[in-house]
Amino acid sequence: MSDTSSISAARDPHVNFAYLDERTKRMIRRTLLKAVCIPGHQVPFGSREMPLPYGWGTGGIQVTAAILGPTDTLKVIDQGSDDTVNAVNIRRFFQRTAGVAVTTDTTAADIIQTRHRIPETPLREGQILVYQVPAPEPLQRLEPRRSETRTLHGLAEYGLMHVKLYEDIARYGHIATTYDYPVLVNERYVMSPSPIPKFDNPKMHRSRALQLFGAGREKRIYAVPPYTAVTSLAFDDHPFSIQRWASACALCGAADSFLDEWVTDDRGTRMFVCSDSHYCATRQARATAPEPSHGSK
Amino acid sequence: MNAVAGGTPLDLHAVEPGFSDPPLASQAVFRAVLNAFTRPGQIQRVPSDAQHPSGAAPAAAALLLALLDPDCTLWLAPRLAHGSAADWLRFHTGCRIVSELREAQFLWSDADQMPPLEQLPAGSEFEPETAATCVIQVHALEDTAGWRLHGPGIEQTQPLTVRGLGEAFLTQWRANHAAFPRGIDLLLCAGERVAGLARTTSIEG
Numbered sequence: 001m002s003d004t005s006s007i008s009a010a011r012d013p014h015v016n017f018a019y020l021d022e023r024t025k026r027m028i029r030r031t032l033l034k035a036v037c038i039p040g041h042q043v044p045f046g047s048r049e050m051p052l053p054y055g056w057g058t059g060g061i062q063v064t065a066a067i068l069g070p071t072d073t074l075k076v077i078d079q080g081s082d083d084t085v086n087a088v089n090i091r092r093f094f095q096r097t098a099g100v101a102v103t104t105d106t107t108a109a110d111i112i113q114t115r116h117r118i119p120e121t122p123l124r125e126g127q128i129l130v131y132q133v134p135a136p137e138p139l140q141r142l143e144p145r146r147s148e149t150r151t152l153h154g155l156a157e158y159g160l161m162h163v164k165l166y167e168d169i170a171r172y173g174h175i176a177t178t179y180d181y182p183v184l185v186n187e188r189y190v191m192s193p194s195p196i197p198k199f200d201n202p203k204m205h206r207s208r209a210l211q212l213f214g215a216g217r218e219k220r221i222y223a224v225p226p227y228t229a230v231t232s233l234a235f236d237d238h239p240f241s242i243q244r245w246a247s248a249c250a251l252c253g254a255a256d257s258f259l260d261e262w263v264t265d266d267r268g269t270r271m272f273v274c275s276d277s278h279y280c281a282t283r284q285a286r287a288t289a290p291e292p293s294h295g296s297k
Numbered sequence: 298m299n300a301v302a303g304g305t306p307l308d309l310h311a312v313e314p315g316f317s318d319p320p321l322a323s324q325a326v327f328r329a330v331l332n333a334f335t336r337p338g339q340i341q342r343v344p345s346d347a348q349h350p351s352g353a354a355p356a357a358a359a360l361l362l363a364l365l366d367p368d369c370t371l372w373l374a375p376r377l378a379h380g381s382a383a384d385w386l387r388f389h390t391g392c393r394i395v396s397e398l399r400e401a402q403f404l405w406s407d408a409d410q411m412p413p414l415e416q417l418p419a420g421s422e423f424e425p426e427t428a429a430t431c432v433i434q435v436h437a438l439e440d441t442a443g444w445r446l447h448g449p450g451i452e453q454t455q456p457l458t459v460r461g462l463g464e465a466f467l468t469q470w471r472a473n474h475a476a477f478p479r480g481i482d483l484l485l486c487a488g489e490r491v492a493g494l495a496r497t498t499s500i501e502g
Contacts, residue, residue, distance in 0.1 A: 017320045025320075026366050029327045033364075034426040036334045037482045037495040039449050043426040067331065069324045154422035154478075186449055186497065188478065210335045225335050225450040225495075 011099030018065040019097040028066035035223035040185025047219040058216030060132035075109035080117040080275035118200040120279040123209035133215040204230040252283035313348035326363035333493030338446040338455035350381040357486040365390040374406030408461040414469040425478035436461035
């Protein structure tokens with residue numbers, strides 16, 4: 001895996017810059033501006049057919065295509081990894097259609113498109129995190145009618161969601177939701193953080209980066225500006241808590257990152273490793289690099 | 298290419314050119330506007346090689362050129378409506394110019410001709426995204442001293458000095474801010490500079 005492969009590929013001259021036509025981009029851009037001005041509110045948009053099926057990140061790709069410029073450096077991750085099929089293909093798609101530089105380095109990226117994780121490395125001002133969202137409506141499982149959920153959001157009537165969390169406590173003794181854990185944005189809108197693990201929820205709170213969310217099939221865009229309050233719903237006597245692991249990462253030794261469980265043979269042997277591939281690789285490289293004070297070999 | 302929606306035929310010799318490379322220029326202008334709303338009160342430079350019409354601040358003209366198309370309605374304050382700005386935008390974007398404030402998605406005005414905020418469409422509790430975006434040309438913008446802004450996008454406090462807005466503005470803005478999630482979003486333009494005021498932004502005068 002190359003660390004900062006800021007290679008600028010030649011752009012395919014047969015498609016418009018970043019694939020989408022200009023009128024579609026303008027529509028998405030106007031939607032994005034309203035989404036940023038109303039943090040956490042889902043704004044409908046005219047989602048287009050993309051050259052890949054719904055569920056593969058069409059919402060995120062459309063948002064990225066609308067904001068991307070020729071001087072941006074793009075990083076794409078899928079479940080924290082730069083190397084999975086979805087991430088590799090989306091990265092190649094934008095190399096081909098926009099000719100942009102790509103990277104796996106979280107700190108070097110201007111735009112990071114993500115499926116279901118927030119990088120472990122803290123984001124900085126000026127970065128944009130684009131989420132791929134399968135189900136943007138946090139109330140959908142509780143109230144399937146869009147006309148009703150729109151009213152509930154309009155009136156900030158979120159009792160249903162609290163009842164759901166309470167039923168978890170009544171049944172299991174704790175809130176059993178571990179991913180796509182609902183958040184309250186800017187003390188007004190209940191929002192789906194997309195299916196990130198609840199481990200990542202605290203990273204959204206007053207993040208330095210702009211966070212944009214695109215749901216292609218459900219045709220919704222929403223946003224969280226930097227330095228905006230994002231609180232995970234909870235109760236006073238059942239406060240929000242994140243996942244903890246008994247072990248550290250087997251590859252880099254990190255005790256502060258989100259770990260995936262890997263089964264390594266057919267006798268049930270398993271190990272826990274960082275889900276964020278760049279974070280893990282950087283830590284491993286640092287651990288094997290010679291100490292600068294000892295001089296070089 | 299762009300059909301002219303109004304009745305009067307255009308004198309094409311009098312229409313100033315737009316962007317030389319529309320896809321890339323629109324993207325750069327959009328990012329400046331996105332930054333303006335992402336970090337309210339922080340001044341952004343709007344890059345543009347379009348020849349803006351007379352009476353137009355370059356930033357205001359460029360951002361409307363980048364964002365409007367035939368899906369949009371635009372209300373123009375009298376001075377801009379009677380100048381070449383209306384023809385320029387109609388020709389390049391195909392947007393619909395409307396005379397009723399409540400039909401406008403976008404408004405473009407000099408600060409002294411700005412209609413009161415409460416008369417503009419602010420969306421509904423259920424569809425707050427239908428609220429208007431108001432582009433106001435002011436005399437000068439500085440992100441030092443003056444107002445102290447708070448809200449999403451601002452770490453602590455963002456200073457902003459705006460020259461040219463009337464005394465009544467702050468009172469109108471307080472009511473606009475208090476109506477959240479309804480409310481108007483403002484883009485203040487001076488020369489090539491733009492600063493955004495999202496409806497979530499509170500202003501201490």
